[in-house]
Amino acid sequence: MSNRYAVILAAGQGTRMKSKLYKVLHPVCGKPMVQHVVDQVNKLDTKEIVTIIGHGAEKVKAQLGNICHYALQEQQLGTAHAVMQAKEKLEGKAGVTLVVCGDTPLIKAETMEALFKQHVETNAKATVLTARIENPAGYGRIVRNEAGFVEKIVEHKDASEAERKINEINTGTYCFDNIALFEALKNVSNNNVQGEYYLPDVIEILKNQGEIVTAYQTNDLDETLGVNDRVALAEAERIMRARINEVQMRNGVTIVDPQNTYIEADVKIGADTTILPGTMLKGNTTIGADCTIGPHSEIVSCQIGDGTVVRQSVAHNSSIGSKVNIGPFAHIRPESNINDDVKIGNFVEIKKAVFGKGSKASHLSYIGDAEVGSDVNIGCGSITVNYDGKNKFLTKIEDEVFIGCNSNLVAPVTIGKGAYVAAGSTITKDVPGNALSIARSHQVNKENYVDKLNLKK
Structure with missing residues (x-):
């Protein structure tokens, strides 16, 4: 089996949380979101885990300790830029790299294991974790060819009417051939409205090179929930609590x-x-x-x-x-x-x-x-x-x-x-x-004393 690596994206500020606490440190069922993700990744047979840190870097390191390596993203310039910060640790190493977001506390090790397996069995250069959703508005759509491989990922705003009817979405979790990933990252452009470097662009680069890009679809949409505000945090708490209680009851x-x-x-x-x-x-x-x-x-x-x-x-x-x-x-x-x-x-x-x-x-x-x-x-x-x-x-x-x-x-x-x-x-x-x-004063009874007190009134 080829070497496995993991990159956990945990550098974003999380302004929509409107909190002094750094986003990925917000707890879900008593454990910071990023800790949930690292704990699940740690169940996999990974050779190295690199967590990309930025805002609140020292606090994230204090939480996770020496369970992983760290790379600092000083400026948050997009997901591709974030992954590129792991270059010193991972570039040039043969194997498969998992990229997962630190604000997805519900993702399971079993799903990531299945993603690795799909990637290796299809001899792909990239494999996308996908899910189906009733209302996919706002999500990137997965466009597959007749063989079931990924043809492209198209953002909602750029999708045609036919593509907008697709309800299979990109969850933001990927497996890549590690060497191909870092070669492709060199060619990612920030020529977009936000001026940022986006990881899904690596998919298009690999496709243009004639490489195989495939997808693994999870049947549990809940796993893909990314927490960006307090509403999503409460939803993640509800889902995680239900999971925990079910496991306890079945035990x-x-x-x-x-x-x-x-x-x-x-x-x-x-x-x-x-x-x-x-x-x-x-x-x-x-x-x-x-x-x-x-x-x-x-x-x-x-x-x-x-x-x-x-x-x-x-x-x-x-x-x-x-x-x-x-x-x-x-x-x-x-x-x-x-x-x-x-x-x-x-x-x-x-x-x-x-x-x-x-x-x-x-x-x-x-x-x-x-x-x-x-x-x-x-x-x-x-x-x-x-x-x-x-x-x-x-x-x-x-x-x-x-x-x-x-x-x-x-x-x-x-x-x-x-x-x-x-x-x-x-x-x-x-x-x-x-x-x-016995350590108390002796009892003294003063008879008729109450009557005397009453006379004074």
């Missing part, structure tokens, strides 16, 4: 209401887990089997074990074990580690804390910067007082501790194994194991 996940469930591209979910409406699963989240998530829960980059329930809660960048029960209305903040069989109840906030197996904080508590052992019970309204205005301090609660309701544990402090803290206590010193700690 054994129950999604009760797919149209109102938002799962990003890198999320992994085990079989027999149920996702309830309004739930958002983001980032590098992994959820085990037999879980119930939602309704209306937001999970971001968390690892969740089997059989866990998260109801109407938020969890970010944390590890949550198996058979854990969270919510409703709990908040698991970053760097928390919740072990198996834990209960985190309603209106409980956990921040940068370890929760040992079988421990419980059932309602209305804040546990931050803490190490909680196994089989600990934290009563309603309890707080780890972790911040003195300048620094954060650690609270340690050892195994089998009982913390009474409305207790304040003023860090740094350690509650020893098996200790009890009486309700309403403010603990400022370490509590030994198996001790009962």
